Amino acid sequence: MPAPYITISAEPSGSVSAKGASDDLSATLLKHAGFQQIEDWYGRRHRLATTTPQAERVAIASHAAEMLRAARYSVDLDPDLDTSRLTSPANPLGLYTAGAEVLRLTDQIRAAENGAGLAQAVDHLLHPEHGVLERLREALETAGEQITDLDDEAYALADRFGFAAEFVSAAQSELVGAGRELHRVNDSRQDHAGAQTQSPAPPDARNVALATSPAADRAKASSALGTPSPEVGTAVGAPQVTSPRTR
Structure with missing residues (x-):
């Protein structure tokens, strides 16, 4: 007997x-995964609402496919809803491609070997027009505006996104000029190391010629103290002659 066949696919409207197969077991598994059951003149069907976030749609569809296959159903899962295909070494975060790019940038920053390499990597964060911080600020600001357009009553939530965008803008202001400073990172250490490796200059010949000999130093010291120098002999006086005593 062939296995019951189920197709899980994304529709143009955005729903899944x-x-x-419309038996009770498959219906139970689909509802357990998160699908909503609909019964009308088309029969029993299961779908996800169009308002379901993309990441959640993928997670629910993949989980449903796993359970159905474990129950020996034959499942045709849309590749765009298959987490095993979306997650790969080239794209480790699946649908979160922006996060994956920032993760790769973080690895480049960590691997920088000097200030120039670090500045080049950090420039992708700090560039005033195309950097990650500017794109993040713009996205948060746009999200707040979109919330207001969709629901006037959700102004408090829109303000929170606006405040977050201002925080990112403050971070950008704090880091203005940091890229130029990064180029000088490690330069002073290299200069200091280079100075230590230089050999000392040879003594000046004139200074050597003018240096006082140790013997002369000892002679000067003896003269200053009033003691004879051991190299100078002592003078010997004439012998005294005693006259004979007279009676």
């Missing part, structure tokens, strides 16, 4: 539908 599960069609095919």
Whole structure:
């Protein structure tokens, strides 16, 4: 007996539908995964609402496919909803491609070997027009504006996104000019190391010629103290002649 067949696919409207087998077991598994069951003149169907976030749609669809396959159903899962295909060494975060790019940038920053390399990597964060911080600030600001357009009553939530955008802008202001300073990182240490490796200059010949000999130093010291120098002999006086005593 062939295995029951179920297709889980993304529809143009943005919803996700599960069609095919309509027995109670498959319905239970789909509802357990997070699908909503619909019964109308088309029969029993299961779908996800169009408002379901993309990451959640993928997670629910993949989980449903795993459970159905474990129950020996044949499942045709849309590749865009398959987490095993979305997550790969080239794209380790699956749908979160922006986060994956920042993660790679973080690895480049960590691998920098000098100030110039570090500045080049950090420039992707700090560039005033195309850097990550500017794109993040713009995205947060746009999200707040979109919330206001969709629901006037959600102004408090929109303000929170606006405040977050201002925090990012403050971070940008704090780091103005940091890229130029990064180029000088490690330069002073290299200069100091180079100075230590230089050999001392040879003594000046004139200074050597003018240096006082140790013997002369000892003679000067003896003269200053009033003691004869051991190299100078002592003078010998004439012998005294005693006259004979007279009676």
